[in-house]
Amino acid sequence: VKIVKMVEIEPGHVGVIAARSGKPAKGQLAEEGERGVQKRVLEPGLYAMNPEAFSVESIEIGFNQITMAHGGKMPETLTTGQGTDKTRNDRGRPAERSVTPTKPVLSAVKFPSSDGFEITIDVTLLWQLLPQDAPEVFARYGNIHKIEENILIPQINSTARIKGSTFGAVDFIVGDKREEFQSAFQETIEKTLKEKRLQVDLALVQDTLVPDNISGPIQDSRIAAEWNITNVEKTKTEAKAKLREMTDRAAKNI
16 A cells, blocks of 8 residues: 555646556547546646556646747746746645746847848747646647747747748838737737647737847938927927017017
């Protein structure tokens, strides 16, 4: 006889069950009495399960976030779960405490523009795994960190390269092209990941870096244009003031 701990599924998680014995499953997911990843999941709570007969993987559900940024932009931004450390309190229950992240910041996304310049963008992806999809997603891709490393991060990079390479470097600085890229980027990621049973709520391009030899002249010309507008308005204001003064003098003479 071996005494083992009960299986505990924490709030915000579901338990994906894999049967070690039984009839071969007819599909990707197994029914009761079949061997493999089961269709049913365990809701949060305690369960008495034989570890020789079943293995249980606790899968985080709900919102998760990935942010990819260039150096110095967001030094504490990491993938889901890397900023907390789960320990046990004096009652044996999980307790979370903040710790210093040990993994490096995820690198910003880089890709060539249509005219051959390197573009760097900071991206935040807000996504979630629905409870009913957890068994199928786990059977296909593994746990949350494997999903991030093998599915989400490569998808962000590939989508940015494919969509971004159709825009020129200048398009990422001025005009409606930036909004067009943002829309195409989010729509493509949403559609692709939906096919993998992963729900995307936000795919946001937070910042864009363009080589100085492209952005510098454009920014200088925009500043010059703003100064020109300011000077024109200033001249108009001075002219109106002078005209008002002349009108007032004429009225006094009359």
